[in-house]
Amino acid sequence: MxxxxxxxxxxxxxxxxxxxxxxxxxxxxxxxxxxxxxxxxxxxxxxxxxxxxxNALAQQFARRKSGNIGVILPFVPKVHLFSTYYFSEILSGIGETAKRCGYDLLLIFREPDEARDYAKLFRTQKIDACIVLGSQNVPEERAALAELKAGGFPFCLVNQRYDEEQYATVDADHITGSMAVVRHLVERGRRKVAFVNGPAQYSNSADRLQGYKAALQEAGIPFRQQLVYTGNYSRKSGYELAEQIAKQIRDGSIDAVFAANDRMAIGLMQGLRELALEAGQHYALVGYDDSDGSRIISPRLSTVSVPFYEMGKLAAASLLDQARGDETDPLRQHVLPVSLVPRETS
Amino acid sequence: MxxxxxxxxxxxxxxxxxxxxxxxxxxxxxxxxxxxxxxxxxxxxxxxxxxxxxNALAQQFARRKSGNIGVILPFVPKVHLFSTYYFSEILSGIGETAKRCGYDLLLIFREPDEARDYAKLFRTQKIDACIVLGSQNVPEERAALAELKAGGFPFCLVNQRYDEEQYATVDADHITGSMAVVRHLVERGRRKVAFVNGPAQYSNSADRLQGYKAALQEAGIPFRQQLVYTGNYSRKSGYELAEQIAKQIRDGSIDAVFAANDRMAIGLMQGLRELALEAGQHYALVGYDDSDGSRIISPRLSTVSVPFYEMGKLAAASLLDQARGDETDPLRQHVLPVSLVPRETS
DNA sequence: TGCCATAATGTACGCGTGTACATTAAATTA
DNA sequence: TAATTTAATGTACACGCGTACATTATGGCA
Incomplete structure (x- = not known):
């Protein structure tokens, strides 16, 4: 050599x-x-x-294409707010499709207090398209996305939709998923189903609430606001709700809990255990995400499996179609099915 | 507007x-x-x-610098072989430092059977430096790294060292960490400490074995090969060792297990539970990584905390020093301290 | 054989920036 | 004031590639 x-x-x-x-x-x-x-x-x-x-730099320059897909994701080290499983699966899915299409992935961490000038990434030509993960419905984010749309830059949101505005989206069917959870609980004879939701700035939260309500109605169970709690998708937030919920379990106003993700479900489960209430025994519990934790904990947590990997693949594919102009509807809202995974807690 | x-x-x-x-x-x-x-x-x-x-493309071209740090990581969707927590923390650490220095992150998924032409990434100028995660000591990998070194391309390995060759490295002190685990178990009166290690192609595994042996010697306990098992760092592999280990626990030849990571520890714990053996009761158990799972499972798993985020930060910093020529020793092997986290299983 | 369509290749230039070097303006010094 | 340095700015070009257009070779056909 x-x-x-x-x-x-x-x-x-x-x-x-x-x-x-x-x-x-x-x-x-x-x-x-x-x-x-x-x-x-x-x-x-x-x-x-x-x-x-x-020389890739010369090629990119001459072609006026970077060949990069930007992936915008929240910067949350040490904060176990999101499931890391969620991101790594989606990222893998994106990466798989991107590579197959000859694109590279440019990782962009969104910092909480930073200006979200996503459009600048396009103007500098650093990226040809982008996927936004962990998008939250807050004013700066809406402004940033609106600018992207106005500029005609191809982008795609994963796991978040906006009612005010149409964007290309890949999401899972959390309405149906949540309905399935409640139906499942009702089938098991539970009728006093509490709901621990996440923050409202995620459309996911709204979807789950909608599914929860729809399933209750379907079962002829009146919706009661005092059975709805709000956490922030962290384990801690679930844990901290234990005391209140324990009271309601004890006085008979709750016999089941549907938590909007596994992390909160697990936190709640641990909190209730410290109060001598066992999931699957004193109350039924279902989480959401089918995370590693749901399989690890005992009793094993009933949950809903979400095809994160496929969502990533689809997001990248739809985005690249969009960039090529192959996508008939550039604002297509993809919704992938989820599936209930009943286990020991329900 | x-x-x-x-x-x-x-x-x-x-x-x-x-x-x-x-x-x-x-x-x-x-x-x-x-x-x-x-x-x-x-x-x-x-x-x-x-x-x-x-125009960033024109700048990069004119400067002959992409401004990108390549991050090479294994492509393992659906395979929960590695802790995803591990990657997301390291990635966040890298991202933090990179951003501060004006670099972007280019994600590169290494496919199992693909030629690992890392050097090509430099030759095409797509990246100015790179960080290799999840590196394994196999022939193709060694060849790829040797080529990088021969080409004088700045790169850094995280969590893996090679005895044959000196590379810039950021690792945690798994020898001391493992010694701390065994010492801890010995202090609790355990003397028949089994060791469930990971595959030999990771230097991490060798380090842990070395620490295990050293601590045994220190305690005057003879090393016995029949107490050493090998998994692949997956939960399943831990689970599958349960039967064998159960036997040894029952016949009194094992009274504690040190697993090289939490995933295997948790799998083993679940397997042993099915055989009516409880961690912290019938045997002591310590894992490694301080993963989410270790806090979730009950009884809560004793483990070793590894500063993944800091490792990522350090890797990026050392790499950029190296690229700028500021690093006095371009082959510096950083080793960060770890800390024992005793919990309920020991 | 001559003509034309097409294949095959060469020439020339743009892409937007960084920067060496030339030039001019201003400040300093003798 | 003239000479000299230094500041400030302009001119010109390279970077390596893609590609429009020009040119030349080739083959088919009458």
Whole structure:
């Protein structure tokens, strides 16, 4: 293996060695226009001989395309607010599709208090398209997304929708999922189903509430506001609701709890255990996400499985269609099915 | 908010509006060379007026720097082999430092059976430096890393070291961590400490074994090969060892287990529970990583806390020093301390 | 054979920036 | 004041690639 300064080898050297013009080298490598087979081979041979690798920066510049998909995600180290499983699965899904289409992933951490100038990423040409994870319905975010839309930049939201505005979206069917949970509980004879929801700035929370209400109505159970609690999707927030909920379990006004994610369900479960109330015994419990934790805890937590990986794949695919103009409806709202996973707590 | 094709605004328009040459605009924006304050203001004003944003692709091309740090990580969707917590923490740490230094993160998923041409990423100029996560000591990987080193490309490994070759590394002190675990168990009166290790291609595994042995020796307990098991860091692999280990617990040849990570510890714990053996009661158990799961499971798992976030930060910092030539020892092997977290299982 | 369509290749230039070097303006010094 | 330095700015070009257009080779057809 001989050593050689790699950076000095450009199209020019290949052209010289192959005895053709630089344009021909370019055409061969990009497979554009008609060309003589013999020339093609000579160029490829020369390129291989020299170990030529096209300069991606020059390519990007000349093509006016970065070839990058931006992935915007919340910056939450040490804060176990979101399921890390959630992100890594979605990210893997995005990565799989992106790679297949020749795109790279540019990771962008959104900082809580920072201006969310997503459009700038496009204006600088750093990214050709982007996927927004963990989007929250707050004013700065809405402004940032509106600017993206106004600029005609292709982007896609995962797990969040906005009622005010139409955006390309990939989401899971949390309404149906939540209905399935409540139905399941009702089928098991529970009729006093409490609901521990997440913050309102996530459309997920609203969806789950809607599903919860719909299923209650379907079962002829009146909705009661005092059975609805709000946490922030963290385990701690679930834990902290234990005392209040314990009281209601004891006085008979709650016989089941549906928590909007596993983390809160687990926190609640632990809190209630400290108060001598066992899930699956003194009350039924169902979480949401089918996270690792739901399988680890005992009794094993009933939950709802969400196809995060597929959502990531779909988001990337839809985005790239959009960027290519292949997507018939650029504001398509994809909704993937979820599935109930009954286990020991219900 | 007026609409305007953003892409047509380049340095040229700014120069014209400010009444200066393009070079002056460039100098003002890059703050290079002496310049009249009045000119500076005029240029900045013009830039702001036009909403000028430099084209990052052109900058990268002209500077011959992508401004990207590559992060190579294993592609393991649906395979909960690694702790996803591990990756998200390290990634956040890297991202924090990178952003502070004006770098972006380019995510690269390593596929199992794919050629690992890390050097190509540098040759194409897609990245200026890179961090390798989840590196395994296998021939292709060694070759890829050796090529990086030979090419003089700045890179850094996290959580993996190679004995054959010196590379810049950020690792945690798993030898001391493992010793602390065994000491802890011995202090609690355990003397028959089994060890469930991970695969040998991770230096982490070797480190833990070394610490295990050292602590046994320190306590005057002879090392016995039949107390050493090997899993693959997955929960399942821990679960599957339950039967064998149960036997040894029952016949008195094991009274404690040290598992090389929490996932295996948890799997084992669940497996043993099915065999009517309870952690913290019939045997002591200590895991490693201080993952979410360790806090979720009951009884809560004793474990070792690893500063993943800090490791990510340090890796990025050391890498950027290296790239700038500020690092005195470009092959520096950082080792961060870990800490024992005794909980209910020991 | 001559003409034309098409294949194959070369020439030339743009992409937007950074920057070396040239030039001019201003400040300093003799 | 003239000479000299230094500040400030302009001119010109490279960076490596894609590609429109020009040019030349090739083959088909009358």
């Amino acid at each position: 001989l050593f050689r300064r790699p950076s000095i080898i450009s199209r020019k050297e290949v052209a010289k060695l192959a005895g053709v013009s630089e344009a021909t080298v370019s055409r061969v490598l990009n497979n554009v226009g008609p060309m003589k087979e013999e020339t093609r081979e000579r160029v490829l041979l020369a390129a291989a001989e020299l170990g030529y690798v096209p | 007026l609409f305007r094709r953003p892409s047509i605004i380049s340095r040229k328009e700014v120069a014209k509006l400010a009444g200066v040459s393009e070079a002056t605009v460039s100098r003002v924006l890059n703050n290079v060379g002496p310049m009249k304050e009045e000119t500076r203001e005029r240029v900045l004003l013009a830039a702001a007026e036009l909403g000028y944003v430099p």
